[in-house]
Amino acid sequence: MLHLIEFGEGRHRVYLDLIKVGRDLVIYIGGGEEPHIGAVSICSQSGEPLTFSLPNHKDYIVSHNAAKKIFNETGRKTVVIAGIHVNNASKEDILQLLKNAEECVLKFKDELVKASITK
DSSP, rough: OOEEEEEEGGGGGGEEEEEEEEEEEEEEEEEESSSOOOOOEEEEESSOOOEEEEEEEOOOHHHHHHHHHHHHHSSOOEEEEEEEEEETOOOHHHHHHHHHHHHHHHHHHHHHHHTOOOO
8 A cells, every 4th residue: 555654664664644624634553563553643623632442552652742733834634644664663753653653744834835835
């Protein structure tokens, strides 16, 4: 499958996909060795995301931060689903995956500006 944005390589590769729903945005950020659904965040007029996480999942860190940043850039209701997993991840693996997820969001924000999908 082709992804809208990718960053990193191998087990540290993270990607971002987009579904436009009218003016609203649904974004999936996944990667690592086993992409999945670990957390969901939605951000709208309050500017502070509501975040739901499955037990024992830390993906909420990615979904919450991404939803807030993308909503603040666009002013559009934003849902972010995140699921990034690396087996037996070290602290360094986790930090690299978080960095790569952040890079995907930054690249996505740049694409939004180019496509005039900002406030």
